[in-house]
Amino acid sequence: MNEIKDKIRLQELAHKYLQGNLTREEKNEVDDWFNQTSDEPVEVPALFANDELAHKEAIFNKIKIELGPKRSGMLTLWRGIAAAVLLICTIGAGILYFKHDQSAVEKTVKIDKNDIPPGSSGATLTLANGKRILLSSVVNTGVLKAAGVEVQKNLKGELIYKQVAVGKSIELAYHTLTTAKGEQYQVILPDNSHVWLNSASSIKFPINFARSKERRVFITGQAYFEVAKDKTKPFKVVSDGQLVTVYGTHFDINGYKDEAGTRTTLLEGSVDVNGTLLKPKQQAINENGVLKVMPADVESIIAWKNGYFRFTGETLESVMRKVSRWYNVDVEFQSPSLKAIEFGGVMTKYVNVSKVLEKLELTGEVSFELKGRTIIIKNRK
Incomplete structure (x- = not known):
């Protein structure tokens, strides 16, 4: 291996x-x-x-x-x-x-009608008053001004919050950034912390940290953080069943409902997960309230942020969950045994789904059929 x-x-x-x-x-x-x-x-x-x-x-x-x-x-x-x-x-x-030493296998991916392109940068911003802004349709300019904050979208497609005043309101106003399947997005929070949001995920955050004693945000799905240091205001991330306290660091949280537990992976710095301190290149798996800490394959975990798939001894079932989110497709296995096939590899995320399926077919054990937005996985005859 x-x-x-x-x-x-x-x-x-x-x-x-x-x-x-x-x-x-x-x-x-x-x-x-x-x-x-x-x-x-x-x-x-x-x-x-x-x-x-x-x-x-x-x-x-x-x-x-x-x-x-x-x-x-x-x-x-x-x-x-x-x-x-x-x-x-x-x-x-x-x-x-x-794992298997086989000769090259003929490509047999069947495409029903149109191929499916990869996901792209996009998200929906929900304001404190409930108004929604589709960011893919917003030009690279100022988005809004509210509560002492200017919100802009730059040429990279990042949403940037700039704190320009303390703000008059005592109550915290929150914005929520949400990605659908097939979308990813980046946001720079008012404290200059940088967040990458994966597909089918969300982050809820105060639009102005000036009046709060801490920087507390809420996420669903998967997000990668590079947190700006501020000893006077601890940074905390709330996800399903856990609280992560951050001390100026880089880390990833994967809390998808269809994954086995919430996984918090530390790249550098220090974080506390429900009272347990992590070291760099460690991952905390929180499953049904039970926390387990183990070494992490950091490169594979953050590959999504860097624009590619990276698998090391990963099951086909796990791989297809990622494919499903990025290409906004449904997946059907004709046989449960196909889910356990393991392989490793690296490939770009920015190709049509048929190209990904062609590579997966080269195991010689499976074939794929794309009908509409459903991928059907079959035993190879």
Whole structure:
């Protein structure tokens, strides 16, 4: 499994590099990766650091070495430099590694009528007076002014709250940001905390923190937080059955009703989940009031925020829940046994659903049929 994880991580770093999203630590990881000794080493001249095209070519050559040979115990779906270039430059597919060593399987995805495009940036903002604003139809300009706050939508599609005054009202006024299936959105709260909201989720928050002793917000579904530090006003997140107290940090909360418990994952900093303190790269699973803390695969958990699917030993049932939310589709399994198939891989979220299903079919165990907005999963005959 470590070998599979290494290759998934390899593709993920290449993906993030070409998107310009590598952190300093990840850049160091890429450098270490290039400098590793292997049977077929790739020499990277110092000039590559200042030459974007040459650096990309080095990535492709390394991927050719790492992904070219067929390894025992798994199926490499994309081989060679041509596949690597197509994969990373177009960000149009993914590398999937399966438990079974099988030959390539013919694509059989059946599309009833129209293919379904991926989700996009969009949400509905509900104001304190109940008025609703469809943000996808709002131009990049000021949205409103209320209670000492200016609300704007920028060119990135982010909703930004700027606190310009304390506000006269003693009572807190709340706004609620809600995403439907097939939508994601970002909001910068009045305290400058940044929140990414996944599909079929919501966040309710005070539009002005100035008069409150704490910064308390309420979420459903899944949200990723980068919380601004303010020792005078603790940041607290309320979700189903739990309270998370934040001390200036990055973390993810997954509280979908169809998942097994609420999962709080800490990337950096410190959070308290119902009285239990988490360390970075730990996850608290709160199921029926019982809290369990375990190590977390952070990259897989926040892949949704970064624009791709990332699975490591994940069941098809779990994968299809994510597909259902992002593409706004229903899913039907013709056999319960299909739900337990496990695989790992990385692929972009920004392709039509048929492309995702084609990759999943290459397990050789399932076939898919798309009827309207319903995906039917069948045993492969």
